[in-house]
Amino acid sequence: MSSNHFASLTFPIINKTYEQPTGLFINNEWVASKSGKTFEVTSPITEEKLCDVQLAGEEDVEIAVQAAYKAFKTWKFVEPSVRAKCLFKLADLIEENKELIAQIESLDNGKALHCAQFDLNLVIECIRSCGGYADKNDGRSIVTDANHMTYTKREPLGVCGAITPWNFPLLMLAWKLGPCVAVGNTMVLKPASATVLSNLFVCQLIKEAGFPEGVINIIPGSGRGCGNSILNHPLIKKISFTGSTGVGKTVMTQCANSIKKVTLELGGKSPNIVFDDCNVEETIKNVIKGIFFNGGEVCCAGSRIYIQATNEEFYNSFLAKLKTAIEEIKVGNPFEEGVYQGAQTTPDQFQEVMDYIKAGKDTGLKLLTGGERIGTKGYFVKPTIFYDVPQNSKLTQEEIFGPVGVVLPFKSIDELIEKANDSDFGLGSGIHTEDLNKAIYVSDRLEAGSVWINTYNDLHQNVPFGGYKQSGIGREMGIEAFDNFVQTKAIRYKIRVPQI
Numbered sequence: 001m002s003s004n005h006f007a008s009l010t011f012p013i014i015n016k017t018y019e020q021p022t023g024l025f026i027n028n029e030w031v032a033s034k035s036g037k038t039f040e041v042t043s044p045i046t047e048e049k050l051c052d053v054q055l056a057g058e059e060d061v062e063i064a065v066q067a068a069y070k071a072f073k074t075w076k077f078v079e080p081s082v083r084a085k086c087l088f089k090l091a092d093l094i095e096e097n098k099e100l101i102a103q104i105e106s107l108d109n110g111k112a113l114h115c116a117q118f119d120l121n122l123v124i125e126c127i128r129s130c131g132g133y134a135d136k137n138d139g140r141s142i143v144t145d146a147n148h149m150t151y152t153k154r155e156p157l158g159v160c161g162a163i164t165p166w167n168f169p170l171l172m173l174a175w176k177l178g179p180c181v182a183v184g185n186t187m188v189l190k191p192a193s194a195t196v197l198s199n200l201f202v203c204q205l206i207k208e209a210g211f212p213e214g215v216i217n218i219i220p221g222s223g224r225g226c227g228n229s230i231l232n233h234p235l236i237k238k239i240s241f242t243g244s245t246g247v248g249k250t251v252m253t254q255c256a257n258s259i260k261k262v263t264l265e266l267g268g269k270s271p272n273i274v275f276d277d278c279n280v281e282e283t284i285k286n287v288i289k290g291i292f293f294n295g296g297e298v299c300c301a302g303s304r305i306y307i308q309a310t311n312e313e314f315y316n317s318f319l320a321k322l323k324t325a326i327e328e329i330k331v332g333n334p335f336e337e338g339v340y341q342g343a344q345t346t347p348d349q350f351q352e353v354m355d356y357i358k359a360g361k362d363t364g365l366k367l368l369t370g371g372e373r374i375g376t377k378g379y380f381v382k383p384t385i386f387y388d389v390p391q392n393s394k395l396t397q398e399e400i401f402g403p404v405g406v407v408l409p410f411k412s413i414d415e416l417i418e419k420a421n422d423s424d425f426g427l428g429s430g431i432h433t434e435d436l437n438k439a440i441y442v443s444d445r446l447e448a449g450s451v452w453i454n455t456y457n458d459l460h461q462n463v464p465f466g467g468y469k470q471s472g473i474g475r476e477m478g479i480e481a482f483d484n485f486v487q488t489k490a491i492r493y494k495i496r497v498p499q500i
């Protein structure tokens, strides 16, 4: 690989230095963008510049797609066990570099180190699990009549485009790359430009894992430029998009022009439900994890907290305990010992969170805790909860995507279900109760792709994840993820009576 496209970066506090790739990764090589344009990567922890990265535009998309198209012709017919080996090796290499990659993710995204470590574990297990599926992508044998032999094959689609957001940069890469290449597709991925460092670092490991050139191409660029060119490229047969519901709608519209297959993982405003028979200590932890894990920059964040209020004493005492626990959360530099919540990732997102907090205060919502920025450098926000919030409040209805939750009381199961489902989104949900009957009854009625009972944000590589309603189309992880990357071919052979 060319040595031109590297920068030496140093982590704060731990003072460790490493070599960060900064080029476009096409055909297993680092290359400069055709336009010669670069963009600045800054750290949300310090607001200081980290490095310049090559900015992919339309011409670079063309080169990357042609590379992936050429690679597909061979990769499609490679023994599945070879594809499996590449994925296993990639998982192993990421595991060997796990600590460093987690640090890169924290530096670039601002997330607390324990959050980045959580991501890395899922990344490794997801890629490994996809390797395990590579040689099990079987079709069916279908019995129709004595004169035919009929079977189906689950064939790859071709070149797939992937566009990812900035909250889980490497995890979103893993969720797309794993199933995509396991079944014989090739890919061109555009990470969110705010957080490209971990993706580019892992490119070196992709090459080392033995993936042939052109199978995986990673090209940072803007949504409107590079992203748009990916959506419009005729050789791209499928788009796997994760991001906001607004951009998701654009993706779907653009893909209609060439009938690309589309999967969308979009926004959320998930209900996290607390019954008065819950294990209070555990539930407080799950409510905190639900809304403050990853600084609240989680698509399935439990941002609407419904607390049973038939018994006011329970409601008030739960709120008091929640407030105490939240005020013990350490917010700060991700590299500092004991930090639970790091910095918000981008200046725009930080401002949006502060605007929502202001809107809450301006409309007279009651503040349980938080409601302010911390310090003047870096995008740090106090964990914030408003309570007794009306169902129709802007803060109840809109995705804030930051450490801001709303608490709403409920007094009956019917009222709860109606309110919990009163949202355009349907991604995650949580139920906290010791009564299994109540848990199952409510879970059957929630309009959400995931229901976590007495737990929250409890992702597993074998469990499908995705949205109901405007939270998306398709599923990632689990066996369902592969369905998004294959098309079924039916082969029917007419049998003649043999003559000898």
Ligand code: NAD
Binding pocket: 163, 164, 165, 166, 167, 168, 190, 191, 192, 193, 221, 222, 223, 224, 226, 227, 228, 231, 242, 243, 244, 245, 247, 248, 250, 264, 265, 266, 267, 268, 298, 299, 300, 399, 401, 427, 466, 467, 471, 472
């Ligand atoms: P975003 O929609 O602004 O951007 C996502 C990606 O789309 C980025 O790479 C961006 O550059 C690209 N993009 C933007 N405009 C584009 C265009 N016109 N054409 C093509 N590409 C374009 O989202 P974000 O702010 O990066 O991420 C936050 C959002 O992602 C939240 O809404 C969150 O809920 C959602 N999200 C969902 C999931 C899930 O699994 N459901 C997971 C993570 C994040």
